[in-house]
Amino acid sequence: MTFTATMIVFALVGALAFVGSIFTVRSSKLVHAVLWLGVTLGMTAILFVQLGAPFLAGIQLLLYVGGVMTLMIFGVLLTKRDGDSELKTEEPSRERGALIALAVFAVLAGTIWLGRDALQRTAVPSLGTGWLGTSLLTRHLVAFEALSALLLAAMIGAIVIARRRDPDQPSEPKES
Amino acid sequence: MTLFAWLSSILVAVIVLTVTAFGLWWERKLAGRMQSRLGPTIVGPIGLFQPIADLLKLVQKEPIIPQRADRALFWLAPPLTTLFALLVAALVPFGPKLAPANIDVGVPLIIALGGLALIPVWMAGWASHNKYALLGAMRAVAQSVSYGVPLVLTALVPVILAGSMNLNSIVAWQHRHHWLVVWPVFLGLPAFILFILAMLAEANRIPFDIPEAESELVAGVSTEYTGMHFGFIYLAEYVHTLVGSAVASTLFLGGWDGPFGPSVLWMVLKTCLLFSVLYWLRWSLVRLRADQLMALAWKWLVPAGLALVLLAAVWTQTPWGR
Numbered sequence: 001m002t003f004t005a006t007m008i009v010f011a012l013v014g015a016l017a018f019v020g021s022i023f024t025v026r027s028s029k030l031v032h033a034v035l036w037l038g039v040t041l042g043m044t045a046i047l048f049v050q051l052g053a054p055f056l057a058g059i060q061l062l063l064y065v066g067g068v069m070t071l072m073i074f075g076v077l078l079t080k081r082d083g084d085s086e087l088k089t090e091e092p093s094r095e096r097g098a099l100i101a102l103a104v105f106a107v108l109a110g111t112i113w114l115g116r117d118a119l120q121r122t123a124v125p126s127l128g129t130g131w132l133g134t135s136l137l138t139r140h141l142v143a144f145e146a147l148s149a150l151l152l153a154a155m156i157g158a159i160v161i162a163r164r165r166d167p168d169q170p171s172e173p174k175e176s
Numbered sequence: 177m178t179l180f181a182w183l184s185s186i187l188v189a190v191i192v193l194t195v196t197a198f199g200l201w202w203e204r205k206l207a208g209r210m211q212s213r214l215g216p217t218i219v220g221p222i223g224l225f226q227p228i229a230d231l232l233k234l235v236q237k238e239p240i241i242p243q244r245a246d247r248a249l250f251w252l253a254p255p256l257t258t259l260f261a262l263l264v265a266a267l268v269p270f271g272p273k274l275a276p277a278n279i280d281v282g283v284p285l286i287i288a289l290g291g292l293a294l295i296p297v298w299m300a301g302w303a304s305h306n307k308y309a310l311l312g313a314m315r316a317v318a319q320s321v322s323y324g325v326p327l328v329l330t331a332l333v334p335v336i337l338a339g340s341m342n343l344n345s346i347v348a349w350q351h352r353h354h355w356l357v358v359w360p361v362f363l364g365l366p367a368f369i370l371f372i373l374a375m376l377a378e379a380n381r382i383p384f385d386i387p388e389a390e391s392e393l394v395a396g397v398s399t400e401y402t403g404m405h406f407g408f409i410y411l412a413e414y415v416h417t418l419v420g421s422a423v424a425s426t427l428f429l430g431g432w433d434g435p436f437g438p439s440v441l442w443m444v445l446k447t448c449l450l451f452s453v454l455y456w457l458r459w460s461l462v463r464l465r466a467d468q469l470m471a472l473a474w475k476w477l478v479p480a481g482l483a484l485v486l487l488a489a490v491w492t493q494t495p496w497g498r
Contacts, residue, residue: 031246035249035299038295042292055284055341059284059288061292062284062287062291062328070317070321128280
């Protein structure tokens with residue numbers, strides 16, 4: 001087995017994604033955790049590029065960068081004012097978490113192992129962005145639109161929950 | 177990666193950094209003239225070496241870290257701001273062959289990387305442990321998230337018309353047809369203006385620079401920074417504006433397309449021209465209030481952007497738009 005540049009990059013990116021995800025869960029500061037999450041997501045984007053899906057990588061960056069930044073705002077708004085508050089990671093949940101992680105890993109690894117023959121036989125076709133767009137808006141149109149409606153509903157729900165006010169409190173003065 | 181790709185990457189980085197250094201001098205000259213001053217005159221002929229003197233001064237200064245700052249993030253953030261701003265430049269085609277990263281998803285990636293540049297700004301503001309810096313960072317993020325939407329929408333107009341997300345193909349399409357601001361003018365021109373506005377807001381420049389409004393927030397994110405750390409944040413702002421101008425020229429002003437001469441010259445010329453116009457705006461306008469800024473983004477730019485995308489899609493189906 002020879003080591004190619006692609007493999008070295010894959011190993012580095014994979015390792016960084018792994019380390020990032022560990023730190024995301026273990027960081028005691030919320031902002032650090034969110035930044036590590038950003039590292040993990042960014043590395044996943046690079047993995048997408050290596051797998052021949054550059055469009056997915058671009059969208060991953062585009063969406064999750066916004067997501068990460070919004071999370072940071074929440075992190076500051078919801079933690080203590082000085083921004084130094086330590087997050088408590090519940091100790092009893094650790095074993096259960098590890099168990100679930102292992103189970104998911106086993107399922108994924110098992111699936112790949114069982115399907116290894118098929119993976120080796122068929123070369124992955126590099127389908128372009130055009131193909132992706134066309135199939136989303138023709139073959140998978142119903143699923144695509146249903147997902148959009150679902151996300152819209154979730155968004156409206158989030159706004160309604162976020163705007164719920166204490167009935168005793170006077171409502172905010174209207175902006176003029 | 178071929179040797180040519182390496183060389184063109186280096187060449188583009190050199191072009192961007194040279195023009196940025198020159199841009200620092202140019203802005204101060206321009207601002208001086210607009211205010212009946214001379215601007216820098218002492219260092220070098222007509223003050224041309226002023227940026228080098230500035231750099232030397234910044235390098236000599238002591239880096240001070242506030243006692244309660246988050247040391248790692250505080251150190252890491254400023255170089256990252258410059259790095260991310262420069263990263264976008266790799267995707268911009270400076271000539272038909274001079275495109276370091278000629279990839280099919282150029283447009284989404286450019287916008288993604290432009291948004292990424294705000295994470296180190298946030299890191300800097302949060303790590304400083306200073307309320308003005310934190311407020312500046314919060315404003316920067318809120319602004320970037322809001323203005324990212326019209327930015328994506330207006331960048332979609334050239335994508336729809338040219339039928340490609342590859343920046344080089346978009347320029348090639350404009351080379352074959354017309355520059356987008358010229359024709360179809362009712363789509364290209366408004367989209368161009370909206371794009372410029374959204375881009376200025378993403379780069380936190382006047383009239384959208386509330387994250388570092390000095391009358392309210394001292395210096396916003398960069399309040400606690402000294403020496404070269406401050407230099408990096410300062411530099412990132414210029415690189416961001418410059419690369420933004422380059423992206424806007426690519427998407428709407430025909431990029432490297434020109435009537436004669438080498439293409440890279442036209443690209444640099446258009447970028448510098450747009451850069452100057454942005455600084456002209458900067459020294460002419462006052463900054464918007466935070467609520468006005470949000471109202472502009474959500475009540476005007478987003479609906480207008482949506483309408484433009486819709487119109488562009490319709491236009492491609494008409495006999496003139498094919």
